[in-house]
Amino acid sequence: MFTNYSAIMLSLILLDKTGKLDDVVLGYDSVNDYKNGTTNFGAIVGRVANRIGGANFTLNGVPYKVVANDGKNALHGFPGNLSVSVRYMLIDTNKLGVKMEAKTLNKATPVNLALHTYWNLGGHSSGDILSHTLQLFGSIITPVDDELIPTGKIVPVEGTPLIFS
DSSP, X not given: OBOSSTTOBOOOEEEOTTSOXXXXXXXXXXXXXXXXXXXXXXXXXXXXXXXXXXXXXXXXXXXXXXXXXXXXXXXXXXXXXXXXXXEEEEETTTEEEEEEEEEESSSOOOOBOEEOOEXXXXXXXXXXXXXXXXXXXXSEXXXXXXXXXXXXXXXXXXXXXXXXX
8 A cells, every 4th residue: 555645655465475465564554653653664765865974965066055964964855846756566466666756846956765665575473584585686886984974986796795695
């Protein structure tokens, strides 16, 4: 079940490998719980779904200072207005597609949206996720520093702790 409140995914019921139906999305049970809660589980987050070091950046030669809301860094809050649409698609059997589009309405602005859904592919009551198998199709990463600020580098994932095996 999806909502138009932050494009939150409240639940997704799928068949497991034994044919049992279960909800694989973790989070609150209703939109009202999100309105009163403190997490963004299941929401589309951004405008920039990452931290910006020193709460400042330069875009098209224009320096911007934004609110520091994560220590001395910024986690959200940027210039200009943005129109965002999100489309969830159920594809074939047990496949989910998510298409996000963002269009600036009046000035250039950074955009890095992310789906902030937490999953337990065994269903809510199946225990932890430590036995899950995860396959990511990626060969490069953007490393972060000790404050989780992207360094600006793009490096091979090989040889990093992000190789899951």
